[in-house]
Amino acid sequence: MTQLTPQHTLLSDAERASFREHGYLIRKLLDDASIGRYVAAVEEARRERGDVQRMSNLQFLQPGKAIRGIQDIICNEEILAVCRDLLGDNIIVDGASLFYGEAGVDYRQGWHRDVLQVPDEQIDLSWFSEDYHYNYVQMNMPLTTDGCLWIVPGSHRRQLDAQERAVFGNTEKMAPVDAPELSNGKQILLQPGEAVFYNNYAVHRGWGGVLKDKRITIHMGFHSAQYPPTLHFGVLDHTEYSLDYLSSLAPCVREALRAHLVERARHPEVNVFHAYHQQFLKQEFKTT
Template structure:
């Protein structure tokens, strides 16, 4: 799926953008999200659902985890044996004030487990995050190449000694930060150890995005694998799913069994998700 130049961009800059959905898929998923909001009685201006988990599932969007282009790009970036991990659906109405501070995705990791080697050019990070836009999405900002080095002087200044996250409106701005504006059907695949943020100020229009995480079973898991709560996947729940989705979750369960240390990564993540980013 990816050209050599795109693979090199991901390696050195930490991200690559590709069209992954056509107009028919986009319309189908948007309709499914709106229907899910109505059926769930959602009245809030913002919604974030772990759409593969029982009780939170949105059946009509679950097949996106098996979408061929998305799977193929993840395999190009990580290797064969792609395993689904994170899967969340984000919805926000126009007018929502959406701001995160600059950060690396380390919030769930205890201080004594953070390893400086993670932020180096030769570290093999066996995880990729994909943000898939169903509406125009100007929210993701990234500092290209920052996954391959420690925080630089400007970043240290705004992070204030915290290796994880800077205050939401920290000043001065990072001159190296780049805003990635996605059109419907595009996805950005990125290394979430790069310095990045979700930031739009007040949203000018509705935002619907699907966020996925992938791991390759050809390599050892790194500390982001283990987001899904596989203990909730009962035989009855799995039997109720579309066959490709069921097979993807069974592969996740099997991979978790191969790597019991991932249970600790999952516990760290569960502790973190009760403390969301500041979203006004």
């Protein structure tokens, strides 16, 4: 996929160092025309489906749930360039969701690390350390103003501190929604077209309270084929990508998903985590 367009870098050494230290990075990547096109595509897809849900999390690369008008964002060269700067060459898309929420929706999650789908006995505390090479990055790209991501900077590089442990209790996964605030928690306020790239092992949450305005945010995950996968690779449900479905897609989207399939075939060891994640999607955070 990344060979289709000339590769270039976007980030300075200081920006890459800041990402490693703090666990997140913000970049303006979409222009107003692209934002408008994607918003229109989302609203058109909802009308065509007769979707009246006030809040949904739609896996927009999956057959039956596809939003064709936004799929080409996975081919956006600026996004891929940032991911290469953070992870390495040969970026593979892995994870693509659309978060949609009407004004007035109450949106609250507890503080967590993204190991929610992993059985407790398989969580390795070395994952949360300076030495661990986590070959994955998540990205939120809002099409409307979005302040729903909160993060504890630097928490991906260490185990839970005393205040975090008090709210998490005896789990590494998730604190109760009504747990006390974390004094080091930082709200990431994004304008339309700004993207936040973040290490999802950092302590973070989605929290908007009662939304004052509509929320439309594209969420994606990326992996570098230059390095072995870590447990988050395998989010997309590759089992649904039939030849007929792939042939129906725009060329760049088709090639991106083919690259994903090739990488999945190279790493059958992630199948167990893929199964955990699919089970998690159905049971923990309901999706449509």
